[in-house]
Amino acid sequence: MALLEVRDLEAQYGWTKVLHGLSFAVEEGGITTILGANGAGKTTTLRAVCGMVKTRGEVRFDGRAIAGRATEDLVRLGIAHVPEGRGTFVNLTVEENLRLGAYARAGRGSLADDLQAAYRYFPVLAERKRQLAGTLSGGEQQMLAVARGLMLRPKLLLLDEPSLGLAPLVVREIFRIVRTINQEQRVSVLLVEQNAAMALRLADRAYLMETGRMVMSGSASELREHDTVRRAYLGY
Amino acid sequence: MPSRALRLGLVVVLAGAMVLPFVVTNFRLFQCAQVFIYAIALLGLNILIGYNGQFSLGHSAFYALGAYTTAIMIDQWSVPYGWTIPVAGLLCLIAGFLFGIPALRLEGLYLALATFALALAVPQILKYFEHWTGGSQGIVLSKPAAPKGVPLNPDQWLYFLTLFVLLVLLVLARNLLAGRTGRAIVAIRDNPIAAQAMGVNTALYKSLTFGVSAAYTGIAGALSALVIAFVAPDAFDVFLSITFLSGIVIGGLASISGAIFGALFIQFVPNWAQDISKAAPWAIYGVFLIGFMYVMPRGIAGAVRLGAARWWRRRAEPS
Amino acid sequence: MDILIQQVVSGLATGGIYGSVALALVMIYEATDIVNFAQGQMAVVSTYIAWSLLNAGAPYWAAFLATLAISFVGGLLLERIVIRPVEGAPVLTVVIVCIGLLVILNSVLGWIYSYIQKPFPSPFPDRPIRIGNVYFGAHDVGALAITVLVLVALYAFFRFTTLGLAMRAAAQNPASSRLCGIRVGWMLAIGWGLASLIGAVAGMMVAPIVTLDPNMMAGILIYAFASATLGGFTSPGGAVLGGLIVGVIENLVGTYVHFIGTELKLTVALAVILIVLLVRPSGLFGRAAVHRV
Structure with a gap:
């Protein structure tokens, strides 16, 4: 069964329509990726799922219709969104950032355990837990953002271009951890990426997006083999 | 919006303004002259805050400096009043420029405090130099009469004088802001670092903008001394600065027409409030302030612009 | 020498008052990113509430x-009802709404209680x-102690509670905060409630010194603003310390610099602050603003 199901989603900024009725699904326990170039509408898609932009269309999460709900409420249902630009609280410490990740999860299990888990996945954050988050490097901030999302104990993790502006080695490291998290914690992942090669290696299902529409979908291996995708997005 | 409609509107308004002095009472003319004067001051403040993004709660100080320059020159040295206006403007230009230099190091709230301090200090300083300023008693002037051969009473004459100065300063401001200098001023507001990188001398422009802004406000002050024929320190307290600030926000930030809307508001709304409730007029004024901000968060000029855009969009769509 | 110490002590006492109002300003600023010009007037409203309760025969504490309690709820409601409609509007729009609020509260207080000092x-x-x-006024010492107490309580609230952390986060990065739920x-709203509460404390500590009237806080707000700026708008402790410094400078200048006397006291105190600001543009203890390029 699909954990997240989106049908005929439309969104606009002011007078400009950005999403033209797109449909996709994220399978429970899987990693799904949406690929596309700059300006295709990938970030807007994630923002629309999270109620951060005005939308039309149907969004179902865990069997419930969630379109039009406030972002804060969706977080409580178990959707963790790691936003574009990482959304770091630069003037708070690393540990405070992580505590904020668990803010909406009152009651379910102890905070200390989750901090332990986060530090196990990202040892570098443990070393810097008393440091202001603004002093971290770009890669470390991205790790912090993923860890913050994880603190929610989410059912669904939305990742918006985690590779942006990072060195390939760092990206590989982060993707490796995401896969571990997906397997160990049974967290479903929706990954939006420009770096198609990396994303297709990680994901099991993939969609291709162009100017606000889904133009192709299939298993990750299918898309990897597809001529158009290969030429336009993988470059060989 | 087509500029023809705009131009036509302007002509109608101007024609109305020319006829007005011959159909309404002298008291109304006095009020209109006040509106023109406020509009000049608001224009000055708007150049600084709206266009350049520097905050000031201290413009009552420049208004006072202009007013006292005129009053002292007439009272102590019997200078013809016409000469005192440019002198007041020049003095405020220099004072504003000089104040703008240290203010460069301050931003936002800290600049607000620095200018706030200036506004607070001015009434005290004016009272201290009693010999020149007449202390808290102030200086009484006589209302200037129209030049010989001009068949106007003093109120009519002052009405035209203030209107003339306002128009000149409006055109100057428009030209200043529409050109290269204006783009530099706005660029500094929007992104000072990028502006600097593009070769704008931000320090010079910011202090100059401060100076120009102060000069406008100083000229307004000078005119107010003539129109009211009286200056006293307590008329220039910090509350005047706050009134100016309300005026530009209500009128519309970064808009030239906003200065006139704002001036109408700060001149007439307190009077209406007084008419509505004698017991608590300021409560009514406060309700007006808040109400305007709810309905038009970008000021009257912003609302007019939005309304016009909607209207033209509807007209353009085929029905 | 005794005179000097005496002047410093009474400077500290008034400074404590400036500091507590400054603290309220800084709180609102930290929690909402705006400077609330109506802060002082809200404190006066609280003080009148206390006055009415005392007049009705309630014991002091x-x-x-x-x-x-009333002030906290009142501040919270003001934010929800008056400020909420302009959330997301330009900063100056919010500032004007605060000024409108100030004018209304002042006018209504004068209408209900008259402008006669109580x-x-x-x-x-x-x-x-x-x-x-050296003599210490018992009220001065008590007021200072209460200011310090409030400061410590606030510090603990923001530093150690989840709610305090969430409030700091919400002020710094609203979008990201929403994503945290x-x-x-x-x-x-809670920020306004807390600031209103601090203002109430300050008002009740000031009123015995200056007597109660609707304009009681006008002068103090000016000094509080100066104190907060001097200490740095991003530092609660700095605001209180700034208040103490302003109080002492004001007193010493008034006493020792004879040609200035009491008339220019305010001007000189402000001039001193300006000079400090020119050397440290973000206040003595404030964080320098970091600019994104």
Whole structure:
């Protein structure tokens, strides 16, 4: 069964329509990726799922219709969104950032355990837990953002271009951890990426997006083999 | 919006303004002259805050400096009043420029405090130099009469004088802001670092903008001394600065027409409030302030612009 | 020498008052990113509430606590009702709404209670405390102690509680806070509630010194603003310390610099602050603003 199901989603900024009725699904326990170039509408898609932009269309999460709900409420249902630009609280410490990740999860299990888990996945954050988050490097901030999302104990993790502006080695490291998290914690992942090669290696299902529409979908291996995708997005 | 409609509107308004002095009472003319004067001051403040993004709660100080320059020159040295206006403007230009230099190091709230301090200090300083300023008693002037051969009473004459100065300063401001200098001023507001990188001398422009802004406000002050024929320190307290600030926000930030809307508001709304409730007029004024901000968060000029855009969009769509 | 110490001490006492109002300003600023010009007037409203309760025969500390509770709820409601409609509007729009609020509260207070000054009791004994040749007013010492107490409580709240953390987060990065599930609007409202509460404390400590009238806080707000700027708008402790410094400077200047006397006291105090600001543009203890390029 699909954990997240989106049908005929439309969104606009002011007078400009950005999403033209797109449909996709994220399978429970899987990693799904949406690929596309700059300006295709990938970030807007994630923002629309999270109620951060005005939308039309149907969004179902865990069997419930969630379109039009406030972002804060969706977080409580178990959707963790790691936003574009990482959304770091630069003037708070690393540990405070992580505590904020668990803010909406009152009651379910102890905070200390989750901090332990986060530090196990990202040892570098443990070393810097008393440091202001603004002093971290770009890669470390991205790790912090993923860890913050994880603190929610989410059912669904939305990742918006985690590779942006990072060195390939760092990206590989982060993707490796995401896969571990997906397997160990049974967290479903929706990954939006420009770096198609990396994303297709990680994901099991993939969609291709162009100017606000889904133009192709299939298993990750299918898309990897597809001529158009290969030429336009993988470059060989 | 087509500029023809705009131009036509302007002509109608101007024609109305020319006829007005011959159909309404002298008291109304006095009020209109006040509106023109406020509009000049608001224009000055708007150049600084709206266009350049520097905050000031201290413009009552420049208004006072202009007013006292005129009053002292007439009272102590019997200078013809016409000469005192440019002198007041020049003095405020220099004072504003000089104040703008240290203010460069301050931003936002800290600049607000620095200018706030200036506004607070001015009434005290004016009272201290009693010999020149007449202390808290102030200086009484006589209302200037129209030049010989001009068949106007003093109120009519002052009405035209203030209107003339306002128009000149409006055109100057428009030209200043529409050109290269204006783009530099706005660029500094929007992104000072990028502006600097593009070769704008931000320090010079910011202090100059401060100076120009102060000069406008100083000229307004000078005119107010003539129109009211009286200056006293307590008329220039910090509350005047706050009134100016309300005026530009209500009128519309970064808009030239906003200065006139704002001036109408700060001149007439307190009077209406007084008419509505004698017991608590300021409560009514406060309700007006808040109400305007709810309905038009970008000021009257912003609302007019939005309304016009909607209207033209509807007209353009085929029905 | 005794005169000097005496002047410093009474400077510290008034400075404590400036500091507590400055603290309220800084709080609102930290929690909502705006400077609330109506802060002082809200404090006066609280003080009038306390005055009414005391007049109705309530014991001092009961009235004190009740006033704090009412002020907290009142501040919260003001944010929800008056400020909420302009959330997201340009900063200056919000500033003007605050000014409107100030004018309304002042006018309504004058209407209900008249502008005649009213005496307000102090919870502390009348007899001054004497150490050597220096006298400390019991109320001054008490007021200072309460200011410090409030500061410590606030620090603990923001530093150690989840709610405090969420409030700081909401002010710094609203979008990201929403993604953490924080209800940003309510955090702002709670910030207003807390600031209103601090203002109430300051008002009840000031009123016995200056007597109660609707304009009681106008002068103090100016000094509080100066104190907060001097200490740095991003530092609660700095705001209180800034208040103390301003109080002492003001007193010493008035006493020792004779040609200035009391008339230019305010001007000189402000000039001193300006000079400090020119050397440290973000205040003595403030964080320098970081600019994104």
